[in-house]
Amino acid sequence: MDVLQGTLDMLVLKTLVREPLHGYGVAKAIRASSSEALDIEFGSLYPALKRLELKGWIASKWETSEHNRRAKYYRLTPAGRKRLHEEHSKWTELVAAISGVMGPAQ
Amino acid sequence: MIFFRRWKYLIPTFRRAEERDMQEELDSLAAMSSEGELGNLTRAAERRREAWGWTRLEQLARDVRYAARSLRKSPAFTAAAVVSLGLGIGANTAIFTLIDALMLRWLPVHNPQELVQVTLRAKGVADPRENFNYPLVRAFADQEDVLAGAAGFSGANFSVGRPGALIRTPGAWVSGAFYETLGLKPEAGRLLTRQDDETSSPVVAVLSYNYWQRQFAASPAAVGQSILINGYPVTIAGVSPPGFNGANVGSVADITLPLAAMVPMNINGGVLLGPGNYWLRVLARPRMGVSVAEAKARLNAAWPAISAAAISPGMPRWLQEQIRGARLELTPGGTGWTLLRARFEKPLLVLMTIVALVLLIACANVANLSLARGAARRHEVGIRLAIGAGRWRIARQFLIESALISLCGGLLGVALAVSGSRALLSVLSSGPFKIAFDLTPNLHLLAFTGAVALACAILFGLAPALEATEGEAPAALKEDARMSHSGSRLRSSLVSLQVALSLVLTIGSGLFLRTLQNLRTLDPGFESEGVLLAGINEQRAENRPPQLTALFNDLVDRIEQVPGVLSASVSDNTPMSGGTWSEAAVPKGQPLPDHDSANFIAIGPRYFETMRTPLVSGREFTERDGAASPMVAIVNEAFARRYFPGRDPVGSYITATVSRPPVDLQIVGVAKNMALDGLRSAPPPAVYVSYFQRSQLAPTMLNIRVTGNFADAERAIRAQLQPRLPKIPLDIHGLSEQVEGTLLQERLMAMLASAFGVLALALAAVGLYGVLAYAVARRRNEIGIRFALGARQGQVLGMIVRDAARLVAIGIAIGLPAAWAASRFISSMLFGVTPMDTATVIWATATLALAGLMAGFLPAWRASRVNPMETLRNE
Numbered sequence: 019m020d021v022l023q024g025t026l027d028m029l030v031l032k033t034l035v036r037e038p039l040h041g042y043g044v045a046k047a048i049r050a051s052s053s054e055a056l057d058i059e060f061g062s063l064y065p066a067l068k069r070l071e072l073k074g075w076i077a078s079k080w081e082t083s084e085h086n087r088r089a090k091y092y093r094l095t096p097a098g099r100k101r102l103h104e105e106h107s108k109w110t111e112l113v114a115a116i117s118g119v120m121g122p123a124q
Numbered sequence: 125m126i127f128f129r130r131w132k133y134l135i136p137t138f139r140r141a142e143e144r145d146m147q148e149e150l151d152s153l154a155a156m157s158s159e160g161e162l163g164n165l166t167r168a169a170e171r172r173r174e175a176w177g178w179t180r181l182e183q184l185a186r187d188v189r190y191a192a193r194s195l196r197k198s199p200a201f202t203a204a205a206v207v208s209l210g211l212g213i214g215a216n217t218a219i220f221t222l223i224d225a226l227m228l229r230w231l232p233v234h235n236p237q238e239l240v241q242v243t244l245r246a247k248g249v250a251d252p253r254e255n256f257n258y259p260l261v262r263a264f265a266d267q268e269d270v271l272a273g274a275a276g277f278s279g280a281n282f283s284v285g286r287p288g289a290l291i292r293t294p295g296a297w298v299s300g301a302f303y304e305t306l307g308l309k310p311e312a313g314r315l316l317t318r319q320d321d322e323t324s325s326p327v328v329a330v331l332s333y334n335y336w337q338r339q340f341a342a343s344p345a346a347v348g349q350s351i352l353i354n355g356y357p358v359t360i361a362g363v364s365p366p367g368f369n370g371a372n373v374g375s376v377a378d379i380t381l382p383l384a385a386m387v388p389m390n391i392n393g394g395v396l397l398g399p400g401n402y403w404l405r406v407l408a409r410p411r412m413g414v415s416v417a418e419a420k421a422r423l424n425a426a427w428p429a430i431s432a433a434a435i436s437p438g439m440p441r442w443l444q445e446q447i448r449g450a451r452l453e454l455t456p457g458g459t460g461w462t463l464l465r466a467r468f469e470k471p472l473l474v475l476m477t478i479v480a481l482v483l484l485i486a487c488a489n490v491a492n493l494s495l496a497r498g499a500a501r502r503h504e505v506g507i508r509l510a511i512g513a514g515r516w517r518i519a520r521q522f523l524i525e526s527a528l529i530s531l532c533g534g535l536l537g538v539a540l541a542v543s544g545s546r547a548l549l550s551v552l553s554s555g556p557f558k559i560a561f562d563l564t565p566n567l568h569l570l571a572f573t574g575a576v577a578l579a580c581a582i583l584f585g586l587a588p589a590l591e592a593t594e595g596e597a598p599a600a601l602k603e604d605a606r607m608s609h610s611g612s613r614l615r616s617s618l619v620s621l622q623v624a625l626s627l628v629l630t631i632g633s634g635l636f637l638r639t640l641q642n643l644r645t646l647d648p649g650f651e652s653e654g655v656l657l658a659g660i661n662e663q664r665a666e667n668r669p670p671q672l673t674a675l676f677n678d679l680v681d682r683i684e685q686v687p688g689v690l691s692a693s694v695s696d697n698t699p700m701s702g703g704t705w706s707e708a709a710v711p712k713g714q715p716l717p718d719h720d721s722a723n724f725i726a727i728g729p730r731y732f733e734t735m736r737t738p739l740v741s742g743r744e745f746t747e748r749d750g751a752a753s754p755m756v757a758i759v760n761e762a763f764a765r766r767y768f769p770g771r772d773p774v775g776s777y778i779t780a781t782v783s784r785p786p787v788d789l790q791i792v793g794v795a796k797n798m799a800l801d802g803l804r805s806a807p808p809p810a811v812y813v814s815y816f817q818r819s820q821l822a823p824t825m826l827n828i829r830v831t832g833n834f835a836d837a838e839r840a841i842r843a844q845l846q847p848r849l850p851k852i853p854l855d856i857h858g859l860s861e862q863v864e865g866t867l868l869q870e871r872l873m874a875m876l877a878s879a880f881g882v883l884a885l886a887l888a889a890v891g892l893y894g895v896l897a898y899a900v901a902r903r904r905n906e907i908g909i910r911f912a913l914g915a916r917q918g919q920v921l922g923m924i925v926r927d928a929a930r931l932v933a934i935g936i937a938i939g940l941p942a943a944w945a946a947s948r949f950i951s952s953m954l955f956g957v958t959p960m961d962t963a964t965v966i967w968a969t970a971t972l973a974l975a976g977l978m979a980g981f982l983p984a985w986r987a988s989r990v991n992p993m994e995t996l997r998n999e
Contacts, residue, residue: 042153042162060162064150065172072129072176087156090149
């Protein structure tokens, strides 16, 4: 399934709510929580991380992983949390509106 | 917000750090994922770089560096282009600097855009009246519910210092609300207030900042000191802020005095404060919240009450009616007021057009050079197209080169303009007015030059850019790729355009030169060469006419004894001094007209002898034509012809309004017409009256004809006069200087139009030379073949010269009608020549044709020396 650009930002923010993750971790988490339905292309995810960082919604830091490997971890900033909240409610409204129009599947 | 985080990536150090960081991160991610799981990592890095980098800017920087390198590689082209543009832009900036200083600069006062100039428009009168009398100025200032302030002012010259060490200092008379209206804050002390503008107040003065620095070394102790102005002790109240030199644009007011001080200082007996003298300009500031339209409506509603102050009982009835029925107008006044504006607006606009044409020629030149260079670079462009460069990318490269050339040309232009505009100003100042302008570059100027340079870059850069990217890459790559046909046509038409424009400018400069020459050789009715004028302007009321007669007779006697002095006389005015006096005068018995009908000059004995103006009949005035003798007059030929056609008026009487009631004067002589008000206008009817029979006080000029060295004579005259006139600074200058001063505009136009004409001609000649030289270089092989087939040198020479002649002929064919259309706009500035004066047109066309042929001859000669063997070997 393809993911729209704005939606990708929202997914990344959502993924980082629970814990800081590195780039590969974000990709895996999205794939896992969507039951493998969303396979985000790394070529899109990687620039998105920088874009979100420049907007001040996430921050990055080099850390050592559980396998004793160094990796760059991204975590949500307070501004990012606020943004996610806004995106989320917009998303809910949109889904509700579309469901209203579509009704149950025939 | 995102921009602030991105700014740091403009700095190479941060960019390099980010690159390293990204590489490290990608390596770490690749290590933890399985092979190929993350896809193309280089592509991912590239897309991420777009998020933080300045890709476009970096590309631009690379293009600029490349352009600079490529321009450095062809220094001859670059130098020619930069110098052409520099001259063109410099000329434009210099003229614009003057236009800006004269017409566009705001006065350095509080919110100048709010200021309005008050003028009075009477029914049936073309130009609104800009001058007001003192009672009106005060009446305006009292309209406090409409105006926050109204200021009246007029420039003046003051004599500062003690007798024997007087210094003539430019200043201004201002009304009490002057500084308050302009909203200025004092630099030291205080500024003038309404309270100072009362005849009973002690006399105080405000100094300009520059004068305070010059004369008092900016000492705070200057405030409160007393200085002698026109012999009267005046206290310095304060200093106006730096940069402010009065509201008269172009002249400096170093000392400002309140108008009411004219009474205690006894300046002309304070008569200028009366209702009969209209001499003050008025700037006003509508009250906050009152729009200009509203202020105008409310002032006009109040006019019936105010206009009582405008009318003097001495005014003729028609004038009183006219003033009562007039309407006030408010025009934008934030740029101050100047007489110069009306005088130089048109010449400067004509000059602006001329320099714009010069710049157009320069642009055509650079376009031509770039086209030739572009043709030579077709191979390079072909390679770049072939390896995948976009057309836009290549066109952009050419435009960036143009922009760089423009930038350098613009910088050179500004440098030239700074000295050029100063030189122009000194020419302007050589006239009757001393002109002081603030010429420091400002935002207007930078914006103007920037816009001009940018327009140039687009104008001359676009053609080569389009030309270079036209056509298919493989064609351009072919070894003998040659200039496309459309390109060579474009270049030829550019040259013809240059020729046409230079023809317009050459004809224009010819017309201005003829005008100046005609005016200089015109017989003004007197010989200005050899006449010195000594002005005794400071009239003191205690000098009443009886004493004056004795004083001036004595002065003239003393002067006539100075070695080298041939004759001397006294008069109240001199030819072309800039001022005239007029009255109504008709033969006795005819009704006096409402309006003045003749110019008047009061003169003493031997005036015509001194001026070398021949008397047609009758005699000059003598010492006997004094206050006690019968009133006499001398009329000029124009007066005689109009009122005494076909007969000699000597012995007849005229009635004139020289005093009230009008008096009769007997005509004792008829003099040849003298140009009084300017050389251009036909001399109007004039009446000369005896200086010693004048009832009113008048300014005094001593007219002195000398032989030999002017400077020696001036020193000797000064030594004779100064002891007798200790309180008066003597202003001595030559009459020919004064006459030449009235030709300022003509001299300026002739000088600049010819300078720019020559520049245009040179640029066009260089352009023509360039095109032909390039064509010859391109046709070397063809010419070689022609020689091999038996062509003679003369034939080849003729072929190229014919090309040149064709381009010049086309240019002339376009230029002549263009000049015809353009010259009609300057016809009012010409004198003695028609706008399409045949001799001028022929002369200009011949000059241009000659320049064209000379420019064409060198390439033609080179073509005729082509060695056929050499070129055929190349083939």
